[in-house]
Amino acid sequence: MRQIAQHRYINLESFRRDGRGVKTPLWFAADPAAPDRFYVYSTADSFKVKRVRRNPKVRLAPCTMRGEVLGDWVDAQAEIVTGPEADHAMALLDRKYFPWKQLIGLFAKLRGHARAVIRITQAR
Numbered sequence: 001m002r003q004i005a006q007h008r009y010i011n012l013e014s015f016r017r018d019g020r021g022v023k024t025p026l027w028f029a030a031d032p033a034a035p036d037r038f039y040v041y042s043t044a045d046s047f048k049v050k051r052v053r054r055n056p057k058v059r060l061a062p063c064t065m066r067g068e069v070l071g072d073w074v075d076a077q078a079e080i081v082t083g084p085e086a087d088h089a090m091a092l093l094d095r096k097y098f099p100w101k102q103l104i105g106l107f108a109k110l111r112g113h114a115r116a117v118i119r120i121t122q123a124r
Contacts, residue, residue: 001038001074001122005030007062011069012040012120014051014058014078021059024048025067027101028120029092037121039081039089044114052078052118060120075123086117 004010010028013021031037038060042049052058058078062071081089094101108115 001036001060001076003071004060004062004074005035005038007070009063009065009067010038010040010060011063011067012048012058012060012078013073014048015055016051017054022048022051023067025063025065027093027097029089029096031088031092037119039092039117039119041090041093041115041117043108044116046116049080049116049118053080057123058120076120077123079119081117081119085119089117089119090115 008027009025011023011025013023015021026040026042028038028040031039056077056079058076059073060076061069061073063069094105
């Protein structure tokens, strides 16, 4: 996963109930304290969050902003995190995507959208 950390976007594939994968390009941040741990965020009511809650098995690959895969897929586990860990993750994302994430965050806050933070670690 260290080769993925150098990129700006990841393509996260989460799985529907019938097993079909759904790929989504996302901003992400690697945790400097644990370089094989990535964080992404989304609105709390998004389908990707619902899929991760139901099935933590995901795959990820580096990609372009439009989702064009730039490297190999990696099997991973995803988990919704809250509290201090979610705050830490959002701070990492804020730094990496300044000032765009702050602008998007402001609009989301004004519209009343709750956020969910997802921790991604390589499957063992």
